[in-house]
Structures are given as C-alpha cells and as structure tokens.
Amino acid sequence: MTMKVDSGRNETTPNVFIPPQSDPVQRDVADLSRTSVQCSFIDSRPARPKATDTLYIQRFSTRTAQGPEDHTVVGVHVVLEKGHGNKLWEAFHVDRSTRITPGGSRAIGSLKIYCDTLEVHGALSLPEVDVDIFARRLVWADATACIDTSPLPWSLDKASDGIKGIPGQTEDVPAKDGADGRHAGALRVFAHRMDPSENSGPRLIARGGRGQDPGAGECRSLGLCNDYSFDISAYGVRENITFDPPAASYTASLFHPERAGRSLVPAHPEHP
Incomplete structure (x- = not known):
C-alpha cells in the first residue's frame, strides 16, 4: 500500500487544459501526474482469494408447504468435505446409522450443484435425494469418495404381528403388511472431465431400499x-x-x- 500526503508547501497549480481522450474509459481515469501535491490517494492490492473460497459460493433453498427442501449450490471450485469452511458437508450429509420409520418423509428433496470444479472427499450420504451436477471437472479426492443416494434402513425390520383378542373383551388385531421399499434418489451428472478417470470403486451409488418384512399372523x-x-x-x-x-x-x-x-x-x- 502506498500513500501520498500533503507536503505542507503553499503552492498553487495553474489551470491546465486537458484535451479529451479518445478512449471513453480513459476519460474517467484521473491523470495523477497533474494532481496537486495537496491531494492524496491510496493504492491497495489485496491477495486474490482462492477458487475454493466461500466468497465465490452461493447457496439457496426453496420449500413447498409440506414438501422437502430443494437446495442449489453455485460456485467456482466447490469442495464437499467434512470440516471444510464452506459447511456444505454438514448441511447435506446424513449419517448411515440413522433409521427411518414407515411413512416418514425425507428432509431434502433435491440438490443441484453448478460449478467449474466439484471436489468430493469421503462418502457423501444423501438418502433419497435427487442430485444434479453440472461441472466442467469432477474430482474424486480419495479412494472412498462417492455420492450415495440409497435410502436408510428401517427403524423396525418387520411390521407388527397379529394378536388374537380375549373372547368377550377385546377384538382380534390383524397382522400389518410390511412397508414398500423406498426409492433411491436419482443421479444426473454432466461433466467434461472426471479425475481420477480409472475405475477405483463405485462413485455414484443409488440402491433401492429393501421392503419391510410383514408381521406374523x-x-x-x-x-x-x-x-x-x-x-x-x-x-x-x-x-x-x-x-x-x-x-x-x-x-x-x-x-x-x-x-x-x-x-x-x-x-x-x-x-x-
């Protein structure tokens, strides 16, 4: 940073005619060579932010009255990693030890990512989430890196059993049918290049869920x-x-x- 200040001398600057510049951009730029020493200015050159900086990331979401949330992420170099400063992993990742109940609704409906480079670290779990990726380059940063939209396991492996009631007191309770298996989220990837390009394991996983076992009669x-x-x-x-x-x-x-x-x-x- 440089700064010029008043030298303290009592000087006057004669009126000088400055001919108009042919370049319209240059006409708006002050000619510092003709500026009085009584004027001051600051010339600042801060360090350029990295492409992964959160300054380049925009994230917004929409939600219907009773539906799940739909998220959109826009950036230059988007990193999906646990503990990263952009907090995207913590916002979307769902631990696979979590279980669901029949009839339960999903919290996130869709995730759309628009960027130049998408970098994935570890197994990103997005149960039943429809994922769309639009990127020039998709980077799998380690051997375990993947995106998994498979549904979570059931909180109860089987539905309730039937119960024979007490004659004259309670009625029979029929057995319950098991819940249908849930759909995995759809995966759509539009990328010009993928690194590493060799097959080092499944990177995009979308296994449909197992149906719940029925209750006994x-x-x-x-x-x-x-x-x-x-x-x-x-x-x-x-x-x-x-x-x-x-x-x-x-x-x-x-x-x-x-x-x-x-x-x-x-x-x-x-x-x-």
Whole structure:
C-alpha cells in the first residue's frame, strides 16, 4: 500500500487544459501526474482469494408447504468435505446409522450443484435425494469418495404381528403388511472431465431400499393370569411364577430342532 500526503508547501497549480481522450474509459481515469501535491490517494492490492473460497459460493433453498427442501449450490471450485469452511458437508450429509420409520418423509428433496470444479472427499450420504451436477471437472479426492443416494434402513425390520383378542373383551388385531421399499434418489451428472478417470470403486451409488418384512399372523393370544408354571420337559425345567396384579400374557408355539414332532408350548408373561 502506498500513500501520498500533503507536503505542507503553499503552492498553487495553474489551470491546465486537458484535451479529451479518445478512449471513453480513459476519460474517467484521473491523470495523477497533474494532481496537486495537496491531494492524496491510496493504492491497495489485496491477495486474490482462492477458487475454493466461500466468497465465490452461493447457496439457496426453496420449500413447498409440506414438501422437502430443494437446495442449489453455485460456485467456482466447490469442495464437499467434512470440516471444510464452506459447511456444505454438514448441511447435506446424513449419517448411515440413522433409521427411518414407515411413512416418514425425507428432509431434502433435491440438490443441484453448478460449478467449474466439484471436489468430493469421503462418502457423501444423501438418502433419497435427487442430485444434479453440472461441472466442467469432477474430482474424486480419495479412494472412498462417492455420492450415495440409497435410502436408510428401517427403524423396525418387520411390521407388527397379529394378536388374537380375549373372547368377550377385546377384538382380534390383524397382522400389518410390511412397508414398500423406498426409492433411491436419482443421479444426473454432466461433466467434461472426471479425475481420477480409472475405475477405483463405485462413485455414484443409488440402491433401492429393501421392503419391510410383514408381521406374523395370529400367532399370539392375549390373556390375563395370576400365576403360571413354565414346564419345558425337554430340558427338565419347571418354574412357577406369581403375578400381582395379573399380567398380560401371550402363548406361542415353539419347535425344538433336536426333537422332531414335539411341540413345546411355554407361556411368556409380559407385564403391561
């Protein structure tokens, strides 16, 4: 940075006629050679920001009344990496240990990225998100780098079982059907160049979700009991348990693999 200040001398500058410049741009530029020493100016040359700087990144989202969010990211060199200063990873990535319930809605509907270079570090998890990438260059920065739009696993592997009611007290409850498998998000990539170009593992993953297992039919019968004896003769075990107040119980048929044809029918009390 340079600065010129008043030298303190009492000098006057005669009026000088400056002919108009032929270049319209030059007409708007002051001729510092003819400027009075009483005037000052600052000449600043800051360091040029890197292409990955957040100054070049714009991010915005839209959302309908009850639908998921749709996100758009625009930049020069966009980096998707955990802990990066642009915070994009933390905004979109969903941990694969998270589970979903049947009928649950997705938080993010779509993600569109427009940039010169997109650089991906690690496995970016975007469950059920439709991803569109428009880039001149797509860089997979490490061996694990990928984009995965596969749905998350179910919070319950199977639907609820059917229950036979108590005669005269409760009605039968039919078994529930398992939920349909959920769709993976669509992946559309428009890129002139991809690095590394060799096949080093799956980079774009979109596996449809597994359907939920259905509940078993009327395999259980509810009842009330004050006491019950567990009699498992195959193992020589007999135990009597008293419940106060009475407990709800159900009965299920079990099959012992080492004793073909023998059915063991223990009662399994459950406290309400």
